[in-house]
Amino acid sequence: MDGKIRIREFTPSDADSLLEMHEQSAEYFEDLGINREFILNISQRGDFRFLVAERDGEVVGFIGVLYYSNVGRGEIGPVCVDKSLRGRGFGSQLLEKAVTFLRGEGVSRVIARVKEGNTGGLKFFEGNGFQQEGFFKRYTLKGEDVVQFVKFI
Numbered sequence: 544m545d546g547k548i549r550i551r552e553f554t555p556s557d558a559d560s561l562l563e564m565h566e567q568s569a570e571y572f573e574d575l576g577i578n579r580e581f582i583l584n585i586s587q588r589g590d591f592r593f594l595v596a597e598r599d600g601e602v603v604g605f606i607g608v609l610y611y612s613n614v615g616r617g618e619i620g621p622v623c624v625d626k627s628l629r630g631r632g633f634g635s636q637l638l639e640k641a642v643t644f645l646r647g648e649g650v651s652r653v654i655a656r657v658k659e660g661n662t663g664g665l666k667f668f669e670g671n672g673f674q675q676e677g678f679f680k681r682y683t684l685k686g687e688d689v690v691q692f693v694k695f696i
């Protein structure tokens with residue numbers, strides 16, 4: 544129990560933990576009707592990668608990246624840390640690993656979209672060197688506005 548996290552690639556046995564964390568914070572994410580099968584399907588896509596954070600053998604966070612090496616662009620999201628373990632830098636470590644991965648895949652432009660009402664999410668990307676570049680009105684099915692961030696990596 545050293546309190547540190549280890550970040551590794553997703554494996555299918557992580558699906559239930561991801562689902563649980565996703566449900567804990569559902570209001571911050573796009574309403575995609577996520578279930579176990581959805582997670583397993585996207586984890587197998589060639590243009591998507593999940594990284595998970597593990598602490599003392601438990602999955603405590605995850606980050607997804609969607610990327611297109613041929614055009615050098617990528618997108619972060621979703622990113623999530625277990626509710627009880629936020630504010631310890633775990634999210635930033637996940638983000639840093641994801642950015643390193645994307646860089647290695649030839650990506651130079653990374654975006655992230657956050658609902659306008661998600662103050663913690665907005666601060667998180669700003670605090671990690673992302674800049675606001677767009678404001679999309681009624682972007683979600685529920686009519687929520689969304690802020691788009693960019694970082695050149």
Ligand SMILES: CC(C)(COP(=O)(O)OP(=O)(O)OC[C@H]1O[C@@H](n2cnc3c(N)ncnc32)[C@H](O)[C@@H]1OP(=O)(O)O)[C@@H](O)C(=O)NCCC(=O)NCCS
Nearest residue numbers: 571622623624629630631632633634635663664666667670
């Ligand atoms: C966003 C999220 C992943 C951040 O994870 P975290 O491990 O708590 O983040 P960190 O501890 O690395 O925080 C880094 C910085 O982000 C900012 N930040 C993060 N959460 C914040 C909050 N709730 N309120 C204000 N600032 C916040 C701070 O500037 C913080 O730096 P500091 O610790 O020096 O103050 C986590 O809050 C989460 O899972 N939220 C729900 C899902 C979500 O909103 N995802 C983003 C949209 S996809």
